[in-house]
Structures are given as structure tokens and as C-alpha cells.
Amino acid sequence: MKKLLIVLCTSILLLNACKKDTTDSEISLAYKMISDKIWFLDYNQTITATKTSMKTYVGQSTYFIKFLNNFTTLDSDGITGTYSVRKINGKLQIYVVAKSAGTNALEYVYEIETLGANNMILYYSVDGVTTKFFYNTSH
């Protein structure tokens, strides 16, 4: 009986043993969701301590950015480069190293607020002012 219990417990342990690191899973899922799509800017929100203002670009010619599955990116301003998704201090980020059309080197980081198959909200904060970008895959 003791041996039977040992066999049962071992099987349960083995079934529960295989757990993948969740950070890796988050990053690979984020890549899967953003890559090979064109992201159109729908709204732009500026949030300060006292005021929130919003600009809409729905139905207008707007900024867009492409993230390809070979980790390269290009946008409607002619900026091209590479991108990566990373997690720092519990925040998921998109890190872009690029060059403008005039070959000036650029480096910027957007934090991901939420990411879906067809929508994403990115933001950055400088001096207490948060700027949010609402992107959609259809325009």
C-alpha cells in the first residue's frame, strides 16, 4: 500500500512539475500580438495632475507604425530600426532603436498599458505628464 501511495504521489508531482517562466511567456505573447501588424494611432491622451486632454485621429490621416516578426520596425514618419519587448520593474515595454529619414539615431521606450490582438495602449511619462497612445489595427 505504501508503495502504491509513493507511485501515486510521484505521478502527481511529475504532472505539476513542468512550469514555464511566466515572464518569458508574457514577452513571447506580446511579440505574437504586436508583430506583423500595422498599428494606427486613433487617440492621443495627455494627462497631468489637473487636466486630461484627448485628441482623436479617427477617420483622419494618422500616424502608423509597423512591427515585423523579424524584429524590425518602420513608421509613417520614415523612422526605421529594430524593436524588442522587455519587462522591467514589472512593466512591459517596447524598446525601439531606430534612425530617422535624415539618419539621426533615435532610441525610445514605450510602456505597455494593455495589449490585445487588435488594440494597444502605450504610454510614457515625463515630468509628471503622461502621454498615452491608443492604437488600433483597423483604420
Next chain:
Amino acid sequence: MNISKHLLVFCCLLIALQVQAQQSPILKKPSKRSLDSAFLLNPFRDKVQALKTGVKKELGKIFIDFNNNNIYVLSGIGYSKQYINTGSYSSFFNYDLQSNKSTFKPGYFAGFRVDGMYKEKHLYSFAFSLNKISSGASYSNSTSLEPFIGNFSRFKADDQFLHLSIAAHYKKLIPFTPNDRTLFYVVAGPSIDTRLSRQTSDNLVNNNYRRFLLRADIGIEYENKSFYTLFMHYKQGVTSFTKSPVSTHLNSLEIGLLMKASDLF
């Protein structure tokens, strides 16, 4: 007379020798390897043998009152749906609920079942089956970021699973017999499902799904005496299939057929 007596003794001896010759085993020269292995210690083989004997002995002791056992094979179709409350679950990802189908989706299952009687009085069954579950999802709460995103959830329920299901039932005969060939039973008992399939990448993010699931199983069975049994069971999730704070109850309606294994094989 004397000659015939000698002939009779000779015949008896011949028959005796022939019988002896048939009974004696054909002696084959054992191979060098088998001779060696007979003298060598084989701890693994001995342990397996000891384990088998031990298990048989223990099962014999435990299941002493379980008799009239018959083995049946079973298969059927199972409709499943998950009832989800995401609670305070948070993640970076969002999933549109507009295309979500909140219906029972069909899957299938196959396995075997041992039916018997406990203490010559109580009918029981133990079922072991592999279930390919396809499940719809009903979300009790959702979020929105109007006008940008409509109804969405931060948790996405998986819709495909492979389960090993083990169920124990108590069977009760219903005193309703339209004819002498038909028997109706009501069955109830617990069922433990073990998820064998992997989670999707959406749920690996927080390792949301549990490995084990306890469900209450209740159903009715129609036995066409000695030919087949048709059954319909409803399995209600007792424990949550997902880890806190997401609460998910997987419910299934299973319709299937049972046949005696000895009739098939």
C-alpha cells in the same frame, strides 16, 4: 495363452511408456545467457514482481466486498461550457468578448468502466476515460475603455483540453420497467479530471489553469439488458478550474454508450 499374456503386458508397457513420453517435457538445452541470468541478481525484475504481488494483495484486501464486476467500454459526445468570474485578475493583455461564443461546445470521450456490486447490495461503477473537451465560455464580468475598446476581458479562457477523467458512481435502479428487457438507473458520484493538455500561451502568462478539477456527476442510464447501455450525465464543476482570483467552473453534459468489453473483444 502365455503368448497372449506376454503380448498384453508388452502392450500395457508400450502404452505406459508412450504416456510417460508425452508427459515428460521436451528438454531443451538452456542457453548460456538464460543460465547466467538465473544465477544473477535482477533487482529491477524482483522489485517489479514484488510490487505486482503487493498491489494485488492490497487491492484484494481493500476490494474484498466488491464483486460481480463487469468491464464495459464507453464512448460518447460531451458538451462543455466554462462559467468565468475574473474577479480582480489583472494582466497586460486584453481579449475582445464580442466574438466570444457563450454556448456548450461538443467534444468526445472514450474509456472503460467497471460496474459491480458492493456487499451484494449496492451497485457502483468506476469509470476511466480520456476526454477531448471543447468548451464555450460565459464571462460574468467584463471591462470596457470606451470609446476605444468595447467589452473585453483580461483573462482568456482556453477552449480545448485533453482530460483524464476518473469517476466513481453509486447506481440506483429506478422501479420503472416498461418491459422485462429494459432497466433504468440513476447514478451520482464524484469525478476527478486531470488536465493532460498544455495551456495556451494566453494562460501560460500567469499559469492560470489548475491541473486537477473536481466535479459532481449525476445522470440517468438506460440499459437494454445484455446489449448496451445509453447514458446521459451532467458534470458540475465543484472546484475552480483556474487559480485565484479567476473562478472558473467547467460543466459538461455527456451522452454516450456503454458495451460489455467481453461482447466486443
